[in-house]
Amino acid sequence: MQETIVSTKYWHREADGRLQCDLCPRHCRLREDQRGLCYVRQCLDDEIKLVTYGRSSGFCVDPIEKKPLSHFYPGSSVLSFGTAGCNLACKFCQNWDMTKSREMDTLADSASPGRLVEVAAELGCRSIAYTYNDPIIFLEYAVDVANASREQGIKSVAVTAGYIDPEPRVEFFQAMDATNVDLKAFTDRFYHKICGGHLAPVLETLEYIHKETDTWLEVTTLLIPGENDSDEELNKMTQWVVEHLGPDVPMHFSAFHPDWKMRNVPSTPAATLSRARKIAMDNGVRFAYTGNVHDSNGGSTYCPGCNELVIERDWYELGSWRLDENGGCRNCGTRIPGHFDAVPGGFGARRMPVRLGEM
Numbered sequence: 578m579q580e581t582i583v584s585t586k587y588w589h590r591e592a593d594g595r596l597q598c599d600l601c602p603r604h605c606r607l608r609e610d611q612r613g614l615c616y617v618r619q620c621l622d623d624e625i626k627l628v629t630y631g632r633s634s635g636f637c638v639d640p641i642e643k644k645p646l647s648h649f650y651p652g653s654s655v656l657s658f659g660t661a662g663c664n665l666a667c668k669f670c671q672n673w674d675m676t677k678s679r680e681m682d683t684l685a686d687s688a689s690p691g692r693l694v695e696v697a698a699e700l701g702c703r704s705i706a707y708t709y710n711d712p713i714i715f716l717e718y719a720v721d722v723a724n725a726s727r728e729q730g731i732k733s734v735a736v737t738a739g740y741i742d743p744e745p746r747v748e749f750f751q752a753m754d755a756t757n758v759d760l761k762a763f764t765d766r767f768y769h770k771i772c773g774g775h776l777a778p779v780l781e782t783l784e785y786i787h788k789e790t791d792t793w794l795e796v797t798t799l800l801i802p803g804e805n806d807s808d809e810e811l812n813k814m815t816q817w818v819v820e821h822l823g824p825d826v827p828m829h830f831s832a833f834h835p836d837w838k839m840r841n842v843p844s845t846p847a848a849t850l851s852r853a854r855k856i857a858m859d860n861g862v863r864f865a866y867t868g869n870v871h872d873s874n875g876g877s878t879y880c881p882g883c884n885e886l887v888i889e890r891d892w893y894e895l896g897s898w899r900l901d902e903n904g905g906c907r908n909c910g911t912r913i914p915g916h917f918d919a920v921p922g923g924f925g926a927r928r929m930p931v932r933l934g935e936m
Contacts, residue, residue, distance in 0.1 A: 581630045581687070583717055585618065587745045588625040596620050601664045601713060601740050602778045614773075615714040616662040630718045632687050633658045634709065638700055638929040640893040641922075644708065644736050645829050645868055647878060648915025649755045649793050651888055652895045652922030655734060656697040656931070659709025660718070665738055666773035667761065668838035669801060688933040690718075690725040696933055697731050703922065704732035704754070713741045716749055723752035739782035740774055750786055755793040755916070757829075758783055762798070762805035763814035771804065780817070787822045793916055794822070797829040797868070800845050800853060808856065815857040815865075824863045825914040830854055831868035851875060864914075882911030893926035 587599040595606040598613050605613035607620035617629045636658045641650060644657075663670070688696070697705050705726050712719040712735050723733035732754040739758040741749060750756065760783070762768060765776045786794050796818065800806040818826060830853040832845035850867040854875055857865035867875030871892065878888035885908040889896030899907045902919040906912075 581632055582621065582626050582628050583630040585625050585627050585717060587716075587742070596623075596625050598625050599742055600716065600745050601742055602775065603664055603740075613664070614666070615664040617660065617714050627715060627717050629660045629662070629715060631689055633660055633933075635659075636688070636696075636931040636933050638702060638924075638927070638931060639706070640924050640926060641704065641706075641734070642890065642893045644706055644734060644757050645797060645831075645866070646734065646755055646757055646793075646795055647827055647829070647866055647876075647888070647890070648795065648864070648913070648917070649734070650703050650732070650916055650918055650922060652924055653703035653918075654701060654922065654924040654927075655704045655706045656693070656700060656702040657706040657708050658693075659707070659712075660715050661710065662714055663710050664714050664740055664774075665711070668771050669799070669833060669836060669842075671834070671836050690722040692933060693722050694725045694729050694731060696931065697726070698729060700929075700931070702731065704734050706734040706736060708734075708736035711737050711740070713737055713739075713745075713749065716745055720748060720752045727752075727754075738772075738774075739779045739786075741778070741782060743781075743785075746782060746785055747789075750790045750792050753792050755795075756786060757795045757797055758786070760796050760798050760814065763810050763817070764805070767805050780821075784821055787826065795827040795829065796822075797831060798853075799831050799833050800849050801833040801839070802843055802845055802849070804842075806845070806849050806853070808852075811853050811856045812860065815860040815862055818857075819861040824861045826862075827864040827866065827915075828857050828862050829866045829868045830857075832870055847872060878913065880906040880909060880911050880913065882906060883909040885909070887913060888921075895921055895923075895925075 598605045612619040639657045641653045641655045707719045735753045735756040768774045768776045830850045834844045847870045854865040863881040873891045876890040887899045904917040
Protein backbone atom coordinates (compact mmCIF):
# COMPACT_ATOMS: atom_id res chain seq x y z
CA MET A 578 0.00 0.00 0.00
CA GLN A 579 1.40 3.41 -0.96
CA GLU A 580 1.67 6.27 1.49
CA THR A 581 -0.93 9.02 1.04
CA ILE A 582 0.74 12.43 1.03
CA VAL A 583 -0.84 15.87 1.58
CA SER A 584 0.63 19.36 1.94
CA THR A 585 0.64 21.06 5.35
CA LYS A 586 0.72 24.74 6.34
CA TYR A 587 2.43 24.87 9.74
CA TRP A 588 6.06 25.42 8.73
CA HIS A 589 8.45 28.15 7.61
CA ARG A 590 11.83 28.45 5.90
CA GLU A 591 14.95 29.10 7.96
CA ALA A 592 17.84 31.29 6.80
CA ASP A 593 19.97 28.21 6.06
CA GLY A 594 17.31 26.81 3.72
CA ARG A 595 15.94 24.19 6.08
CA LEU A 596 12.20 24.05 6.70
CA GLN A 597 11.07 24.31 10.32
CA CYS A 598 7.94 22.43 11.27
CA ASP A 599 5.72 24.67 13.42
CA LEU A 600 3.17 22.04 14.44
CA CYS A 601 4.63 21.27 17.86
CA PRO A 602 7.28 22.64 20.24
CA ARG A 603 9.92 20.28 18.86
CA HIS A 604 10.31 22.59 15.83
CA CYS A 605 12.14 20.00 13.75
CA ARG A 606 14.32 21.60 11.07
CA LEU A 607 14.39 19.49 7.95
CA ARG A 608 16.20 19.28 4.65
CA GLU A 609 14.73 17.57 1.58
CA ASP A 610 13.58 13.99 2.33
CA GLN A 611 14.18 14.29 6.08
CA ARG A 612 11.36 13.45 8.51
CA GLY A 613 10.63 14.98 11.89
CA LEU A 614 10.84 13.00 15.11
CA CYS A 615 7.16 12.14 14.65
CA TYR A 616 8.21 10.39 11.41
CA VAL A 617 4.99 11.28 9.58
CA ARG A 618 5.81 14.87 8.63
CA GLN A 619 8.48 15.05 5.94
CA CYS A 620 10.26 17.66 3.85
CA LEU A 621 9.26 16.83 0.26
CA ASP A 622 9.30 19.02 -2.83
CA ASP A 623 10.43 21.99 -0.76
CA GLU A 624 7.52 21.88 1.67
CA ILE A 625 6.54 19.86 4.71
CA LYS A 626 3.97 17.18 4.02
CA LEU A 627 1.97 14.65 6.02
CA VAL A 628 2.78 11.25 4.52
CA THR A 629 0.12 9.15 6.28
CA TYR A 630 -3.13 10.94 5.46
CA GLY A 631 -6.02 8.47 5.41
CA ARG A 632 -3.91 5.61 6.74
CA SER A 633 -4.40 3.77 10.03
CA SER A 634 -2.87 1.05 12.15
CA GLY A 635 -6.42 -0.20 12.66
CA PHE A 636 -9.99 0.72 13.61
CA CYS A 637 -11.93 -0.50 16.62
CA VAL A 638 -15.21 0.26 18.35
CA ASP A 639 -14.59 0.91 22.07
CA PRO A 640 -16.61 2.11 25.05
CA ILE A 641 -16.16 5.87 25.54
CA GLU A 642 -15.04 5.14 29.11
CA LYS A 643 -11.86 3.57 27.70
CA LYS A 644 -10.53 6.90 26.32
CA PRO A 645 -11.04 7.64 29.31
CA LEU A 646 -14.01 9.99 29.33
CA SER A 647 -16.48 9.70 32.19
CA HIS A 648 -18.63 12.78 31.53
CA PHE A 649 -19.08 12.54 27.76
CA TYR A 650 -22.11 10.43 26.80
CA PRO A 651 -21.45 7.55 29.25
CA GLY A 652 -22.12 4.08 27.93
CA SER A 653 -21.83 5.14 24.30
CA SER A 654 -19.59 3.53 21.68
CA VAL A 655 -16.77 5.28 19.87
CA LEU A 656 -15.05 4.35 16.61
CA SER A 657 -11.34 4.60 17.48
CA PHE A 658 -8.27 4.75 15.28
CA GLY A 659 -4.65 5.89 15.20
CA THR A 660 -1.82 6.04 12.70
CA ALA A 661 1.94 5.70 13.30
CA GLY A 662 4.53 7.87 14.98
CA CYS A 663 4.46 10.38 17.84
CA ASN A 664 6.00 13.75 18.66
CA LEU A 665 7.08 12.68 22.14
CA ALA A 666 9.46 9.87 23.06
CA CYS A 667 7.98 8.48 26.28
CA LYS A 668 10.07 5.59 27.57
CA PHE A 669 6.98 3.99 29.12
CA CYS A 670 4.81 4.14 25.98
CA GLN A 671 2.24 1.36 26.05
CA ASN A 672 1.47 1.70 22.34
CA TRP A 673 5.12 1.80 21.29
CA ASP A 674 4.56 -0.65 18.42
CA MET A 675 2.52 2.10 16.73
CA THR A 676 3.98 5.33 18.10
CA LYS A 677 7.59 4.31 17.46
CA SER A 678 6.94 2.44 14.25
CA ARG A 679 9.18 3.29 11.32
CA GLU A 680 7.46 0.76 9.10
CA MET A 681 4.61 2.16 7.08
CA ASP A 682 3.42 -1.40 6.53
CA THR A 683 1.93 -1.18 10.04
CA LEU A 684 -0.64 1.17 8.50
CA ALA A 685 -2.57 -1.71 7.06
CA ASP A 686 -5.99 -0.07 6.93
CA SER A 687 -7.29 3.08 5.30
CA ALA A 688 -10.38 5.22 5.00
CA SER A 689 -11.37 8.61 3.67
CA PRO A 690 -13.05 11.01 6.11
CA GLY A 691 -16.40 10.41 4.46
CA ARG A 692 -16.08 6.65 4.70
CA LEU A 693 -15.14 6.85 8.39
CA VAL A 694 -18.25 8.85 9.14
CA GLU A 695 -20.42 6.39 7.17
CA VAL A 696 -19.04 3.44 9.13
CA ALA A 697 -19.41 5.20 12.48
CA ALA A 698 -23.05 5.89 11.66
CA GLU A 699 -23.65 2.32 10.45
CA LEU A 700 -22.21 0.94 13.69
CA GLY A 701 -24.23 3.30 15.88
CA CYS A 702 -21.19 5.11 17.28
CA ARG A 703 -21.87 8.36 19.10
CA SER A 704 -18.38 9.60 18.33
CA ILE A 705 -15.05 9.02 16.57
CA ALA A 706 -11.83 9.01 18.62
CA TYR A 707 -8.38 9.94 17.36
CA THR A 708 -6.24 7.86 19.68
CA TYR A 709 -3.63 5.07 20.10
CA ASN A 710 -0.99 7.54 18.92
CA ASP A 711 -1.20 11.33 19.19
CA PRO A 712 -3.62 12.84 16.65
CA ILE A 713 -1.75 16.14 16.73
CA ILE A 714 0.81 14.69 14.30
CA PHE A 715 -1.93 13.77 11.79
CA LEU A 716 -3.80 17.04 12.35
CA GLU A 717 -4.93 17.46 8.73
CA TYR A 718 -6.54 14.02 8.63
CA ALA A 719 -8.10 14.33 12.09
CA VAL A 720 -9.57 17.76 11.35
CA ASP A 721 -11.03 16.60 8.02
CA VAL A 722 -12.65 13.61 9.72
CA ALA A 723 -13.95 15.81 12.54
CA ASN A 724 -15.48 18.32 10.13
CA ALA A 725 -17.17 15.54 8.15
CA SER A 726 -18.40 13.98 11.40
CA ARG A 727 -19.88 17.21 12.69
CA GLU A 728 -22.01 17.52 9.53
CA GLN A 729 -23.58 14.16 10.40
CA GLY A 730 -24.03 14.78 14.12
CA ILE A 731 -21.19 12.47 15.16
CA LYS A 732 -18.86 13.81 17.84
CA SER A 733 -15.05 13.90 17.72
CA VAL A 734 -12.77 12.92 20.59
CA ALA A 735 -9.03 13.63 20.75
CA VAL A 736 -6.83 11.57 23.06
CA THR A 737 -3.64 13.60 23.14
CA ALA A 738 -0.60 14.68 25.13
CA GLY A 739 -1.37 18.28 24.20
CA TYR A 740 2.14 18.94 22.86
CA ILE A 741 1.23 21.44 20.15
CA ASP A 742 2.08 25.00 19.11
CA PRO A 743 -0.39 27.89 19.61
CA GLU A 744 -1.49 28.40 15.98
CA PRO A 745 -2.32 24.78 15.07
CA ARG A 746 -3.78 24.38 18.57
CA VAL A 747 -6.64 26.67 17.55
CA GLU A 748 -7.52 24.73 14.40
CA PHE A 749 -7.19 21.34 16.06
CA PHE A 750 -9.35 21.93 19.14
CA GLN A 751 -11.99 23.94 17.27
CA ALA A 752 -12.69 20.69 15.44
CA MET A 753 -12.93 18.55 18.60
CA ASP A 754 -16.01 18.06 20.79
CA ALA A 755 -14.12 16.40 23.64
CA THR A 756 -10.55 15.65 24.58
CA ASN A 757 -8.64 13.71 27.18
CA VAL A 758 -5.23 15.29 27.69
CA ASP A 759 -2.46 13.14 29.09
CA LEU A 760 -0.74 15.25 31.75
CA LYS A 761 2.20 12.93 32.14
CA ALA A 762 3.69 14.51 35.26
CA PHE A 763 4.07 17.87 36.94
CA THR A 764 7.81 18.39 36.63
CA ASP A 765 9.84 19.49 33.65
CA ARG A 766 12.47 16.96 34.76
CA PHE A 767 10.06 14.11 34.03
CA TYR A 768 9.03 15.50 30.65
CA HIS A 769 12.64 16.10 29.61
CA LYS A 770 14.16 12.88 30.99
CA ILE A 771 11.40 10.41 30.19
CA CYS A 772 9.36 11.99 27.38
CA GLY A 773 11.87 14.13 25.49
CA GLY A 774 9.70 17.22 25.86
CA HIS A 775 8.72 19.99 28.27
CA LEU A 776 5.85 20.57 30.68
CA ALA A 777 5.02 24.22 29.95
CA PRO A 778 3.48 23.73 26.46
CA VAL A 779 1.13 21.07 27.85
CA LEU A 780 -0.07 23.37 30.62
CA GLU A 781 -0.61 26.11 28.03
CA THR A 782 -2.70 23.70 25.95
CA LEU A 783 -4.81 22.74 28.97
CA GLU A 784 -5.50 26.37 29.82
CA TYR A 785 -6.30 27.16 26.20
CA ILE A 786 -8.83 24.32 25.94
CA HIS A 787 -10.52 25.32 29.19
CA LYS A 788 -10.63 29.08 28.62
CA GLU A 789 -10.91 29.48 24.86
CA THR A 790 -12.91 26.53 23.52
CA ASP A 791 -16.16 24.64 24.05
CA THR A 792 -14.28 21.32 23.90
CA TRP A 793 -15.15 19.07 26.84
CA LEU A 794 -11.94 18.41 28.78
CA GLU A 795 -10.81 15.56 31.00
CA VAL A 796 -7.23 14.90 32.20
CA THR A 797 -5.34 11.63 32.73
CA THR A 798 -2.07 10.94 34.53
CA LEU A 799 -0.34 7.56 34.33
CA LEU A 800 1.35 7.11 37.70
CA ILE A 801 4.79 5.51 37.58
CA PRO A 802 6.36 4.31 40.86
CA GLY A 803 9.20 6.56 41.94
CA GLU A 804 8.84 8.94 38.99
CA ASN A 805 5.67 11.03 39.29
CA ASP A 806 3.66 9.55 42.16
CA SER A 807 4.90 11.47 45.23
CA ASP A 808 2.42 13.26 47.48
CA GLU A 809 4.28 16.52 46.82
CA GLU A 810 3.95 16.27 43.05
CA LEU A 811 0.33 15.11 43.16
CA ASN A 812 -0.51 18.00 45.49
CA LYS A 813 1.07 20.54 43.16
CA MET A 814 -0.58 19.02 40.08
CA THR A 815 -4.09 18.84 41.49
CA GLN A 816 -3.86 22.29 43.07
CA TRP A 817 -2.82 23.69 39.67
CA VAL A 818 -5.75 21.96 37.98
CA VAL A 819 -8.26 23.47 40.41
CA GLU A 820 -6.71 26.94 40.18
CA HIS A 821 -6.26 27.05 36.38
CA LEU A 822 -8.92 24.66 35.02
CA GLY A 823 -11.49 24.72 37.81
CA PRO A 824 -12.81 22.03 40.14
CA ASP A 825 -15.15 20.42 37.57
CA VAL A 826 -12.54 19.09 35.11
CA PRO A 827 -12.46 15.32 35.75
CA MET A 828 -9.06 13.80 36.55
CA HIS A 829 -8.16 10.16 35.92
CA PHE A 830 -5.24 8.37 37.58
CA SER A 831 -4.17 5.18 35.81
CA ALA A 832 -1.71 2.41 36.55
CA PHE A 833 1.60 1.89 34.78
CA HIS A 834 2.73 -1.55 33.71
CA PRO A 835 6.29 -2.35 32.57
CA ASP A 836 6.70 -1.71 28.85
CA TRP A 837 9.10 -0.59 26.12
CA LYS A 838 12.13 1.08 27.76
CA MET A 839 10.87 0.88 31.36
CA ARG A 840 10.47 -2.85 31.80
CA ASN A 841 12.42 -2.86 35.07
CA VAL A 842 10.02 -0.50 36.83
CA PRO A 843 7.32 -2.27 38.90
CA SER A 844 3.64 -1.96 38.13
CA THR A 845 1.68 0.72 39.95
CA PRO A 846 -0.14 -0.58 43.05
CA ALA A 847 -3.87 0.09 43.13
CA ALA A 848 -3.33 1.86 46.46
CA THR A 849 -1.29 4.54 44.66
CA LEU A 850 -4.26 5.40 42.45
CA SER A 851 -6.57 5.62 45.47
CA ARG A 852 -4.04 7.85 47.22
CA ALA A 853 -3.84 10.14 44.19
CA ARG A 854 -7.63 10.30 43.97
CA LYS A 855 -7.89 11.29 47.63
CA ILE A 856 -5.23 13.99 47.24
CA ALA A 857 -7.07 15.39 44.24
CA MET A 858 -10.41 15.47 46.02
CA ASP A 859 -8.87 16.96 49.17
CA ASN A 860 -7.51 19.75 46.96
CA GLY A 861 -10.91 20.48 45.49
CA VAL A 862 -11.14 18.26 42.37
CA ARG A 863 -14.81 17.26 42.40
CA PHE A 864 -14.50 14.34 39.98
CA ALA A 865 -11.39 12.19 40.44
CA TYR A 866 -11.21 8.63 39.11
CA THR A 867 -9.00 5.58 39.31
CA GLY A 868 -8.43 3.84 36.00
CA ASN A 869 -7.47 0.43 34.59
CA VAL A 870 -7.89 -1.25 37.99
CA HIS A 871 -10.94 -2.96 39.45
CA ASP A 872 -12.25 -0.21 41.73
CA SER A 873 -15.96 0.48 41.40
CA ASN A 874 -15.85 3.20 44.05
CA GLY A 875 -12.94 5.01 42.37
CA GLY A 876 -14.46 4.63 38.92
CA SER A 877 -17.96 5.87 39.77
CA THR A 878 -19.34 9.41 39.76
CA TYR A 879 -20.68 11.00 42.93
CA CYS A 880 -22.74 14.15 43.22
CA PRO A 881 -20.66 17.02 44.65
CA GLY A 882 -23.82 18.45 46.19
CA CYS A 883 -25.04 15.52 48.30
CA ASN A 884 -22.33 12.87 47.71
CA GLU A 885 -24.88 10.38 46.38
CA LEU A 886 -23.82 7.88 43.70
CA VAL A 887 -25.09 9.16 40.35
CA ILE A 888 -23.21 6.97 37.81
CA GLU A 889 -21.99 3.55 38.90
CA ARG A 890 -19.11 2.01 36.93
CA ASP A 891 -17.48 -1.39 37.14
CA TRP A 892 -14.57 -1.34 34.71
CA TYR A 893 -16.33 -0.14 31.53
CA GLU A 894 -19.78 -1.35 32.52
CA LEU A 895 -22.40 1.09 33.82
CA GLY A 896 -24.62 0.17 36.74
CA SER A 897 -26.90 2.46 38.71
CA TRP A 898 -27.84 5.68 36.87
CA ARG A 899 -29.24 8.47 38.99
CA LEU A 900 -29.15 11.46 36.64
CA ASP A 901 -32.31 13.16 35.46
CA GLU A 902 -32.94 14.07 31.81
CA ASN A 903 -31.02 17.35 32.28
CA GLY A 904 -27.90 15.76 33.77
CA GLY A 905 -28.86 16.66 37.33
CA CYS A 906 -28.63 14.53 40.47
CA ARG A 907 -32.01 12.94 41.11
CA ASN A 908 -31.46 13.28 44.85
CA CYS A 909 -30.62 16.98 45.17
CA GLY A 910 -30.79 18.43 41.65
CA THR A 911 -27.12 19.46 41.43
CA ARG A 912 -26.10 19.66 37.77
CA ILE A 913 -23.24 17.29 36.92
CA PRO A 914 -20.89 18.97 34.42
CA GLY A 915 -20.46 17.17 31.13
CA HIS A 916 -22.50 15.87 28.21
CA PHE A 917 -25.16 13.28 29.02
CA ASP A 918 -28.03 11.68 27.14
CA ALA A 919 -31.35 11.32 28.94
CA VAL A 920 -30.79 7.56 28.87
CA PRO A 921 -27.24 6.17 29.16
CA GLY A 922 -25.74 4.06 26.41
CA GLY A 923 -25.50 0.32 26.81
CA PHE A 924 -22.39 -0.55 24.80
CA GLY A 925 -20.61 -2.01 27.82
CA ALA A 926 -17.05 -3.30 27.85
CA ARG A 927 -16.96 -4.77 24.35
CA ARG A 928 -14.08 -4.19 21.96
CA MET A 929 -14.95 -4.68 18.30
CA PRO A 930 -12.18 -4.49 15.64
CA VAL A 931 -13.36 -3.13 12.28
CA ARG A 932 -11.76 -3.34 8.81
CA LEU A 933 -12.35 -0.30 6.63
CA GLY A 934 -9.74 -0.73 3.89
CA GLU A 935 -10.85 0.98 0.70
CA MET A 936 -7.82 2.63 -0.97
